[in-house]
Amino acid sequence: MSQEKVERYKKEKANRKQILKKQKAQTFALRTAGVLVCAALLGWIGYSGYSKWEASQPAKSTEIALEPLSEYLSELTAEE
Numbered sequence: 001m002s003q004e005k006v007e008r009y010k011k012e013k014a015n016r017k018q019i020l021k022k023q024k025a026q027t028f029a030l031r032t033a034g035v036l037v038c039a040a041l042l043g044w045i046g047y048s049g050y051s052k053w054e055a056s057q058p059a060k061s062t063e064i065a066l067e068p069l070s071e072y073l074s075e076l077t078a079e080e
Contacts, residue, residue: 012019
């Protein structure tokens with residue numbers, strides 16, 4: 001039993017740099033994925049809130065009176 005522990009420790013010590021590098025890469029990937037998920041969640045919440053707010057606002061409409069324009073055009077054609 002003791003010899004197995006010693007052998008395992010020697011193997012771990014020999015590969016410690018690779019193990020630490022792998023753990024750092026996994027930690028970085030996990031953090032990056034977490035940040036991306038949080039950003040997507042915040043974006044979705046913001047978009048949903050904005051669309052609901054826009055839907056609750058009254059519709060914007062503009063009325064255009066075309067009578068003065070048609071009168072002006074008729075005056076121009078009448079002068080010719």
